[in-house]
Amino acid sequence: MSQTDLFSAEPSAPFPADAAAEHAAALRRQLHHHAHRYYVLDAPEIPDAEYDRLFQALQALEAAHPELRTPDSPTQRVLGQVLDGFEPVRHAVPMLSIRTETDTEPTGAATFDARARRELALGEDAPPLRYACELKFDGLAVNLRYVDGVLVQAATRGDGETGEDVTQNIRTIGQIPLRLRDGPSGGAGGLPAVLEVRGEVYLRRDAFDRLNERQRERIARGDKGERTYVNPRNAAAGAVRQHDPALAAERPLSFFAYGLGEVQGWTLPDTHRGVLDALDTFGLPVCAERAVVEGADGLAAFHQRIGQQRDRLPFDIDGVVYKVDDLALQRQMGFVSREPRWAVAHKYPAQEQMTTVREIDIQVGRTGKLTPVAKLEPVFVGGTTVSNATLHNEDETRRKDVRAGDTVIVRRAGDVIPEVVGVVLERRPADAGEPFDLYQRLGGHCPVCGSDIVREEGEADWRCTGGLFCPAQRKQALLHFAGRRAMDIEGLGDKVVEQLVDAGLVRTLPELYTLGVAKLAALDRMGERSAQNLVDALEKSRHTTLGRFLFALGIRHVGEATAKALARHFGGIDRLVEASVEQLTEVADVGPVVAQSLRTFFDQPHHCEVVERLRAVGVVWDEHDGVPPAEVLPLAGLTLVLTGTLPTLGRDAAKDLIEAAGGKVSGSVSKKTHYVVAGVEAGAKLEKAQALGLPILDEAGLLALIGPGVTEGHGPNAA
Ligand code: IVH
Numbered sequence: 001m002s003q004t005d006l007f008s009a010e011p012s013a014p015f016p017a018d019a020a021a022e023h024a025a026a027l028r029r030q031l032h033h034h035a036h037r038y039y040v041l042d043a044p045e046i047p048d049a050e051y052d053r054l055f056q057a058l059q060a061l062e063a064a065h066p067e068l069r070t071p072d073s074p075t076q077r078v079l080g081q082v083l084d085g086f087e088p089v090r091h092a093v094p095m096l097s098i099r100t101e102t103d104t105e106p107t108g109a110a111t112f113d114a115r116a117r118r119e120l121a122l123g124e125d126a127p128p129l130r131y132a133c134e135l136k137f138d139g140l141a142v143n144l145r146y147v148d149g150v151l152v153q154a155a156t157r158g159d160g161e162t163g164e165d166v167t168q169n170i171r172t173i174g175q176i177p178l179r180l181r182d183g184p185s186g187g188a189g190g191l192p193a194v195l196e197v198r199g200e201v202y203l204r205r206d207a208f209d210r211l212n213e214r215q216r217e218r219i220a221r222g223d224k225g226e227r228t229y230v231n232p233r234n235a236a237a238g239a240v241r242q243h244d245p246a247l248a249a250e251r252p253l254s255f256f257a258y259g260l261g262e263v264q265g266w267t268l269p270d271t272h273r274g275v276l277d278a279l280d281t282f283g284l285p286v287c288a289e290r291a292v293v294e295g296a297d298g299l300a301a302f303h304q305r306i307g308q309q310r311d312r313l314p315f316d317i318d319g320v321v322y323k324v325d326d327l328a329l330q331r332q333m334g335f336v337s338r339e340p341r342w343a344v345a346h347k348y349p350a351q352e353q354m355t356t357v358r359e360i361d362i363q364v365g366r367t368g369k370l371t372p373v374a375k376l377e378p379v380f381v382g383g384t385t386v387s388n389a390t391l392h393n394e395d396e397t398r399r400k401d402v403r404a405g406d407t408v409i410v411r412r413a414g415d416v417i418p419e420v421v422g423v424v425l426e427r428r429p430a431d432a433g434e435p436f437d438l439y440q441r442l443g444g445h446c447p448v449c450g451s452d453i454v455r456e457e458g459e460a461d462w463r464c465t466g467g468l469f470c471p472a473q474r475k476q477a478l479l480h481f482a483g484r485r486a487m488d489i490e491g492l493g494d495k496v497v498e499q500l501v502d503a504g505l506v507r508t509l510p511e512l513y514t515l516g517v518a519k520l521a522a523l524d525r526m527g528e529r530s531a532q533n534l535v536d537a538l539e540k541s542r543h544t545t546l547g548r549f550l551f552a553l554g555i556r557h558v559g560e561a562t563a564k565a566l567a568r569h570f571g572g573i574d575r576l577v578e579a580s581v582e583q584l585t586e587v588a589d590v591g592p593v594v595a596q597s598l599r600t601f602f603d604q605p606h607h608c609e610v611v612e613r614l615r616a617v618g619v620v621w622d623e624h625d626g627v628p629p630a631e632v633l634p635l636a637g638l639t640l641v642l643t644g645t646l647p648t649l650g651r652d653a654a655k656d657l658i659e660a661a662g663g664k665v666s667g668s669v670s671k672k673t674h675y676v677v678a679g680v681e682a683g684a685k686l687e688k689a690q691a692l693g694l695p696i697l698d699e700a701g702l703l704a705l706i707g708p709g710v711t712e713g714h715g716p717n718a719a
Pocket residue numbers: 096097098099134135136137138139140141142157199200258259321340343
């Protein structure tokens with residue numbers, strides 16, 4: 001039987017006995033393999049929904065052919081398994097699982113309500129049952145044991161009878177109190193002698209994203225043995241069963257309490273709601289999103305309301321849980337096998353599904369970032385149909401080894417963009433594509449504008465260097481260009497840029513300056529007057545400084561301060577455009593990365609063209625930012641050190657003077673110091689200067705060196 005047949009796992013139209021046995025054995029092998037990946041390694045290869053499908057196929061097959069049911073069949077075992085390395089903990093009260101209803105609304109809720117009423121032998125006229133409704137958190141179940149209010153032990157569920165002692169790791173969860181607060185006042189008298197609290201350890205989605213982001217960085221840095229996690233539940237489970245509590249603590253886990261285990265020395269409330277309220281007063285986190293409702297309609301309304309909020313919750317849920325609220329009725333209903341009759345989980349559509357990759361596309365983002373995206377066979381996941389999923393970046397794509405033709409697990413949780421979390425390697429076709437190589441795939445050029453692409457050292461992303469020239473980056477480039485600290489074009493915000501680009505009115509920066517009132521006034525929510533204001537603002541922005549202009553070009557790594565420093569140093573754009581990487585690094589604060597980025601930018605002829613065309617449409621700047629070009633200043637390129645007290649100039653005045661003359665003031669003397677200016681009581685710095693044989697000036701010497709041009713208006717006698 002081929003793998004494909006196995007995975008199709010269509011349950012059991014009567015099979016010939018041989019084929020059935022073979023099919024059952026193959027399903028069992030698969031299920032054992034995937035259960036190990038899931039429970040022991042916390043690294044599943046297939047989505048839960050797929051596992052469930054295989055499991056149900058085996059169940060159906062065994063039901064049709066009971067002789068095939070082996071004792072080691074996955075269907076004969078409760079989920080979970082005790083890991084080596086943790087002390088086993090026998091649960092005082094078994095940790096049960098819960099029946100799952102997957103039917104969509106309103107059937108799921110109505111089915112449960114009808115069953116509960118039947119089991120309690122309630123007639124048609126009996127009043128509706130009350131139910132406590134909660135979220136079904138997608139994490140790891142734990143039992144917390146408090147003795148006289150102190151946390152003494154925490155255990156996983158394991159197989160329901162015996163779990164693992166994970167006390168050390170659970171202690172690192174800030175939300176879990178190590179000591180309970182004093183109980184509900186006046187109640188049964190303070191804290192229970194023994195209180196076992198059951199609940200779910202989970203990882204918030206933002207914490208999960210940060211964790212994987214960090215893992216990706218570690219992998220990019222070449223850290224061995226690191227990996228990203230498939231989903232928050234696996235990451236949480238991995239953290240709880242981490243052997244080093246410090247590593248467990250690295251993942252900010254959270255906890256919600258939802259029930260009780262063993263209790264001694266405490267009178268239980270009458271209702272489940274009462275239990276949760278009591279846990280809340282004890283200082284345990286209980287999810288606020290809970291309600292007590294009446295009858296099937298109440299359940300259905302809760303299911304629907306939470307379903308609408310699901311994407312906005314800060315953590316994953318895979319459904320809601322309904323529990324008969326009255327504890328006396330719960331006792332009356334009891335259990336069937338290992339599931340209570342008084343509770344049911346009502347699921348939502350799965351957030352992970354399997355599908356196949358048609359091809360891998362590369363998208364250019366607003367900032368020039370190149371992102372590989374898997375084009376998928378459309379699949380319904382997390383409540384919507386998904387046909388694209390991000391692969392994040394080149395390393396991630398290679399690490400997961402995603403190729404065209406592969407079967408992959410797609411995850412869509414919350415309003416996060418869908419992502420490919422892994423490949424099902426068993427299903428890779430013989431003609432699957434090549435391992436992913438972004439540069440090779442693109443031939444080194446941006447797929448949108450053809451500019452060179454680069455990946456800087458230590459960076460995870462390839463980028464298009466087209467910047468303001470690249471259509472994909474147009475909107476971002478225009479917004480940046482218009483920014484207050486750049487060209488300062490008032491009124492050219494998000495909405496306007498959006499429309500200008502979408503309507504094809506502005507394709508390049510220079511075109512901004514050819515827009516007239518008529519064209520602008522035709523835009524949505526614009527009007528004659530705002531259009532005129534914008535034209536005026538554009539007009540005003542034509543006169544700028546070189547620093548602002550350079551910053552406005554949006555050259556990578558060139559922030560405002562760097563742009564200013566470049567303007568002052570080169571004193572004109574033409575010399576800057578021609579400067580070599582070495583010459584560029586002579587500018588204060590310009591290191592090799594910035595220098596290379598400038599060089600790459602001006603090496604693209606279309607960038608120089610944009611600059612020329614901006615000049616042609618009348619953009620002018622004061623080439624030196626109001627400061628004379630560095631070379632003509634008397635102290636340009638010189639570093640001076642001040643020491644001692646000068647006769648007339650205060651320290652600040654002397655420093656201002658030196659800087660106005662183009663010099664730099666440094667705090668320490670070295671071989672690179674050009675002059676030391678010494679006053680009275682000059683100390684160690686003077687000695688060092690003498691030892692190094694540096695020229696030493698007094699105040700008069702300094703003033704003479706600077707000359708009259710700069711000193712006017714700066715001296716101590718300045719008005
Ligand atoms: S009550 C006797 N309530 O779902 C009922 N379980 O199979 C015991 N879960 O592993 C469970 N949210 O970890 C209950 N609000 C909730 C829950 C919840 C998540 C998990 C639990 C257990 C599984 C039930």
